[in-house]
Amino acid sequence: MAAITSDFSFMPVLPKWVVPVLLLAFAYGVVPLIGSSYLFEAILLPFLALSLAGVGLNILTGYAGQVSLGSAAFMAAGAFAAYNFNLRVEGLPLIGSIFLAGIVAAAIGIVFGLPSLRLKGFYLAVSTLAAQFFVQWALTKFSWFSNDSASGVIDAPRLSIAGVALDSAIGRYLFALTIVAILTFLAYRLVSSQTGRNFIAIRDNETAARIIGIPVLKTKLLAFAISSFIIGVAGVIWAFAYLRTVEPDGFDLDRSFQILFIIIIGGLASIRGAFFGAALIVVFPLALSRLGGFLLGDLFDSGVLDMSQRIVLGALIILFLILEPDGLVALWDRIRRRLLFAWQST
Amino acid sequence: MTFLSTIKAAALSAAMIVSVALPAAHADEQYFPLQSYRVGPYAAGGTGFFGGFIDYLNLINIRDGGVNGVKLTWDECETQYEVERGVECYERQKSHAGAAAWNPLSVGIAYAMIDRITADKVPLITVNHGRTDSTDGRVFPYVFPLLLNPYSETSGIVNYIASKEGGIDKLKGKKIVVLYHGSPYGKETIPIYELLAQKYGFTVQQIEVPHPGNEQQSQWLTIRRAKPDFVVLRGWGVMNPVALKTAVKVGFPVDHIVGNVWSNSEEDVIPAGDAAKGYTAITTQASGNSYPVVQEIVKTVYGAGKGNLEDKSRIGSVYHNLGIVNGILNVEAIRVAQEKFGHRTLTGDEVRWGFEHLKLDPAKVEALGAKDLFHSINVSWDNHEGEGYVTFQQWDGKKWNVVSDWIAPDWALLRPIIEKSAEAYAAEKGIKLRTADDADAVTTN
Numbered sequence: 003m004a005a006i007t008s009d010f011s012f013m014p015v016l017p018k019w020v021v022p023v024l025l026l027a028f029a030y031g032v033v034p035l036i037g038s039s040y041l042f043e044a045i046l047l048p049f050l051a052l053s054l055a056g057v058g059l060n061i062l063t064g065y066a067g068q069v070s071l072g073s074a075a076f077m078a079a080g081a082f083a084a085y086n087f088n089l090r091v092e093g094l095p096l097i098g099s100i101f102l103a104g105i106v107a108a109a110i111g112i113v114f115g116l117p118s119l120r121l122k123g124f125y126l127a128v129s130t131l132a133a134q135f136f137v138q139w140a141l142t143k144f145s146w147f148s149n150d151s152a153s154g155v156i157d158a159p160r161l162s163i164a165g166v167a168l169d170s171a172i173g174r175y176l177f178a179l180t181i182v183a184i185l186t187f188l189a190y191r192l193v194s195s196q197t198g199r200n201f202i203a204i205r206d207n208e209t210a211a212r213i214i215g216i217p218v219l220k221t222k223l224l225a226f227a228i229s230s231f232i233i234g235v236a237g238v239i240w241a242f243a244y245l246r247t248v249e250p251d252g253f254d255l256d257r258s259f260q261i262l263f264i265i266i267i268g269g270l271a272s273i274r275g276a277f278f279g280a281a282l283i284v285v286f287p288l289a290l291s292r293l294g295g296f297l298l299g300d301l302f303d304s305g306v307l308d309m310s311q312r313i314v315l316g317a318l319i320i321l322f323l324i325l326e327p328d329g330l331v332a333l334w335d336r337i338r339r340r341l342l343f344a345w346q347s348t
Numbered sequence: 349m350t351f352l353s354t355i356k357a358a359a360l361s362a363a364m365i366v367s368v369a370l371p372a373a374h375a376d377e378q379y380f381p382l383q384s385y386r387v388g389p390y391a392a393g394g395t396g397f398f399g400g401f402i403d404y405l406n407l408i409n410i411r412d413g414g415v416n417g418v419k420l421t422w423d424e425c426e427t428q429y430e431v432e433r434g435v436e437c438y439e440r441q442k443s444h445a446g447a448a449a450w451n452p453l454s455v456g457i458a459y460a461m462i463d464r465i466t467a468d469k470v471p472l473i474t475v476n477h478g479r480t481d482s483t484d485g486r487v488f489p490y491v492f493p494l495l496l497n498p499y500s501e502t503s504g505i506v507n508y509i510a511s512k513e514g515g516i517d518k519l520k521g522k523k524i525v526v527l528y529h530g531s532p533y534g535k536e537t538i539p540i541y542e543l544l545a546q547k548y549g550f551t552v553q554q555i556e557v558p559h560p561g562n563e564q565q566s567q568w569l570t571i572r573r574a575k576p577d578f579v580v581l582r583g584w585g586v587m588n589p590v591a592l593k594t595a596v597k598v599g600f601p602v603d604h605i606v607g608n609v610w611s612n613s614e615e616d617v618i619p620a621g622d623a624a625k626g627y628t629a630i631t632t633q634a635s636g637n638s639y640p641v642v643q644e645i646v647k648t649v650y651g652a653g654k655g656n657l658e659d660k661s662r663i664g665s666v667y668h669n670l671g672i673v674n675g676i677l678n679v680e681a682i683r684v685a686q687e688k689f690g691h692r693t694l695t696g697d698e699v700r701w702g703f704e705h706l707k708l709d710p711a712k713v714e715a716l717g718a719k720d721l722f723h724s725i726n727v728s729w730d731n732h733e734g735e736g737y738v739t740f741q742q743w744d745g746k747k748w749n750v751v752s753d754w755i756a757p758d759w760a761l762l763r764p765i766i767e768k769s770a771e772a773y774a775a776e777k778g779i780k781l782r783t784a785d786d787a788d789a790v791t792t793n
Contacts, residue, residue: 044439048432139558142530155459155532157777245431247460249532251559252431288436291426304424305386305395 029179034172042171047244049284050178051236056264056276057189058232063262064271065193066225067205068118069126072133073233073261075114078253079137080107080234081241082147085248088159089149096163100181100238107234108227110137115226119219134255141250155249158242174243181239185232190273192228201225202271233261267319269329278330287315378415378682378693380405380422381441383452388428389560389585392615393667397453398424399656400671401678404641406649406656408679415682416691421446431456438464446693449473449678449703455533458491466490469791470696471681471703475674476501476609476632480536484770485704485730486781490696492703494677495632495725495736498536499766500757501609504738505630506544507755509578509606520549525571527591528582530558533610537582543765561587568594581607581629588616589624596623603628606740613666617743625745630738633673633722635748637664640717641672666748673722680716681706689792697791704729704787723754729787735759 037046055073062068084103087094094102114133118126141147148156161168161177168177192198200221203211212218241248260283268279294307326333382401385394405420414420423444425437434457438450449471452458458474462482465472466489474482475494482491496504509524510516526541528534538554545552553574555567561583568591571579579600581591588611595602607616607629614635617624637646642664649655650663662668685694685702694702706727708716713724723737737754774781 040439040443044436142535145535155456157459157463157773160778245435245460246463247431247456249431249456249459251456251531304384304426305391308387308426308428 026183030176034176037172037175039171042175043244045285045288046175047178048240049280050175050182051240051244052261052264052284053277053280054182054185054239055233055236055261056268056280057186057273058229058236059261060265060271060273060276061189061193061201061232062225062229064265064269064275065198065205066201066222066229068115068222068225069123070130070229071127071255071258071262072114072130072137074253074255074257075133075135075137076107076111076230076233077237077240077257078141078248078250079110079230080104080237081248081253082141082156082250083107083234084238084242085156085159086147086149096159096161100235103238104231104234107237108231111226111230111233112223115223115230118222118226131255134258138250138253155247158246158248161242178239178243181235185235186273189228189232193273197221197224205271263319267322267329269331272329272331274334275329275331278334282330286318287311290314376414376418376693377421377446378418378448379444379446380420380678381437381444381447381450382422382424383427383434383437383441383450383454383457384424385427385429385454386424387426388430390429392585393610393613394429394453395657396613396615396662396665396667397671397674399662400668400673401451401675402656402671403645403649403668404672404675404679406654407641407645408675410648410652410654411644415679416686418682418686418691418693420679427452427454427457429454429456431460435460435464442468442470447696448682448694448699449696451475451674451678453477455479462488462491465696468696469700471700473674473678473703475677476670477533481766481769481773483731483733483766485728485732485787486783487770487774487779488732489782489787490700492727492732492734494703494727494732494734495673495722496609496738496757497733497766499540499762500733500736500759501630501738502537502540502544503757503759503762504755505580505606505608506548507758508630508738508740508752510548511752511755513577516548522550522578523574523576524550524552524578524580525574525576526552526554526580526582527564527567527571528554528556529561529584529587530556531584533584534582540762540765541580547761557583557587557591560585562590564590564594565597568598568600571595571600572598577604579605581605581611583607583611583616589618589620592617592620592627593623602626603742606630609738612741612748614662614748615665615667622745624743626742628740628742628751629748631666631741631748632736632738633666633669634720634739634750635664635666635669635741639664639669639719639721641676641721642669644717645672669721673718676708676716676718677706677725680708689790695791695793701787701790703727704732706734720750729782729784 055077059073062070080103083106084099087099087102114130117129121129161174168174200216203216204218204221208218264279264283265276267282269275290311294311298307382398384398385391405422408415409420425441427434427437434452434454438461447470450461450465451473455477458472458478461472472491473494476496478493480497480499482488482493483497510519513519541552541554555570557564557567583591592602595605603626605627609630612629612631617627646663657663681699681702684705685698689698704727706725708725710724713719725734725736727734737756739750739754740752741748742751
């Protein structure tokens with residue numbers, strides 16, 4: 003056993019890229035072969051969209067310390083902008099409209115980020131609520147945004163990149179996966195760069211950051227812009243790849259809270275945390291409802307079941323936050339350390 | 349060894365049972381996936397509608413042993429009226445064999461399902477609501493806004509107001525205010541009111557009430573200044589009782605307020621108390637429990653302890669009766685399709701054919717025990733609404749009383765607008781217009 007142990011003792015110092023690359027290889031190579039349509043449509047697509055939104059919000063809230071309740075508004079801005087670019091600009095490739103949609107969301111993010119120069123904490127959270135209400139109001143009020151469709155609900159355009167149609171469940175999954183992978187990689191590079199360290203400096207002590215020469219105004223707005231860009235693209239995935247339809251009501255305050263919970267439960271200031279948190283928020287209620295339906299479906303109607311699931315879910319989240327306030331990422335790291343330690347000591 | 353072989357034998361026999369018994373069990377079952385909502389802000393509508401729907405399916409099973417021996421089955425998946433939950437339910441329930449039709453009772457969920465059900469070839473029923481241009485079966489082969497789409501509803505309301513004023517020519521110079529819910533549902537009829545106003549020469553002023561609508565002081569002060577002849581209430585949920593109460597507060601006569609089809613339930617007027625007395629609203633199905641089919645449900649289904657409504661006093665309420673009518677339409681579509689394709693579990697596409705040949709004249713409706721509950725329906729391959737008639741009911745403080753004959757909306761006027769919108773959708777999505785021959789090509793397995 004000793005020889006094997008020494009062979010594996012290099013595990014903790016594996017290069018950082020190995021696990022993500024293995025995961026991506028699995029996601030691209032294996033999942034499309036074994037997954038069912040339910041897996042793609044009901045689990046993986048919302049998971050990918052919400053994870054990306056979580057990554058975006060984590061840059062703003064986790065790294066730069068600016069609390070925001072406007073995430074859903076930026077998702078909506080991205081989704082509607084992509085729809086309009088796609089509709090109104092002839093010959094613009096899909097990727098182009100998605101990129102421009104991100105830019106639009108970033109611009110709106112900068113505007114609503116301006117109060118962050120004067121406001122902090124809860125006060126800032128309340129002022130980002132303005133973004134939430136304003137964007138939703140504007141999208142409902144001006145029917146131009148939804149191409150004057152009678153009900154204000156728009157249909158996603160057909161997805162195709164370079165002539166390859168991606169309308170099947172697997173195609174949309176690969177489309178979403180690729181965008182999420184690229185943006186997550188860029189976000190990861192960003193937070194380990196000088197800019198990322200500036201974010202953290204401002205979060206930890208704004209005055210100190212100012213004194214050592216970090217341009218606070220610029221850095222905060224940059225955090226808002228980048229975060230909104232990513233969240234806007236997440237909104238495009240939500241609308242185009244997942245639901246295939248979009249209405250302003252789908253991006254309400256609840257969605258903003260959901261994204262905030264994802265990063266709190268997953269782990270603040272951690273790129274991985276967004277994925278852990280989204281997995282929990284997406285998969286756990288489904289598992290619970292399946293279990294509830296399986297065990298008690300014949301005894302109670304779906305309303306009672308749903309209410310009891312909410313109670314269980316809420317209680318578990320409270321319990322979890324008490325036991326592990328640093329989020330799933332911290333829990334995961336601790337488990338991994340324990341396992342490795344146990345392995346090495348055998 | 350013996351243990352292992354026991355397991356092996358058990359597994360083998362289990363596999364045998366599954367492979368043999370499952371198709372046999374499904375051979376005479378038709379399944380309804382119900383994306384219901386019993387919690388959340390719209391639970392009143394959800395419990396009533398799905399309660400009535402399930403009660404009728406139960407009636408068919410208990411009284412007739414199913415449709416020509418084909419038993420009806422269903423299960424519920426809670427959506428809370430939220431689109432992404434509806435999509436998840438769709439993906440969860442669609443793997444079940446023998447699905448007849450989807451009935452989500454939510455505009456948002458229905459919109460999200462159109463592409464999906466079209467690919468899967470199973471009908472999507474949006475009774476009394478939904479996307480107006482899905483009436484055009486050439487473009488939307490699997491979507492059925494049965495009985496009443498939002499434009500027909502608008503036309504019916506305007507015709508009713510005209511009859512109160514003494515004829516359609518008396519509308520000239522009159523003023524109508526539309527108070528609408530600030531949502532996709534509420535906005536759907538804005539263009540058609542403008543168009544009817546132009547055509548008949550009345551002026552229309554449309555005022556939005558932001559969701560959820562529990563504060564309407566300024567809107568009603570505007571209405572008082574405008575002094576309209578009628579106010580049309582296009583509300584949803586809490587907005588309705590608040591509108592009635594505020595109208596009384598600003599002194600607008602409640603009998604000059606006409607509610608639309610989602611402002612017409614007991615749940616909309618009871619919370620308003622006396623303020624609702626005299627309020628009139630449109631409906632496709634009368635309320636009350638005197639109709640033979642409702643009586644049979646009370647006797648057969650509730651008598652056997654299988655009733656779906658917890659609160660028995662809601663039997664025969666507007667939403668419950670709408671669920672029953674929806675049940676009748678679904679079951680009769682299956683019956684029509686069975687006559688063509690055989691008394692067996694049908695595919696979704698066969699049921700679609702059934703809906704496209706669903707013709708219930710008043711005599712047939714009477715035979716089903718639903719005389720006066722609803723008027724008639726006449727669906728065809730290119731008209732997926734089916735020319736439903738509407739009636740008007742007035743709240744007397746305790747119950748709804750029917751105050752009009754069955755009124756026909758002005759379909760000939762609406763059809764070109766619907767076709768134009770549907771064709772624009774087809775062009776945008778690259779859909780080829782379906783012909784009558786395409787509609788007769790049915791996927792049978």
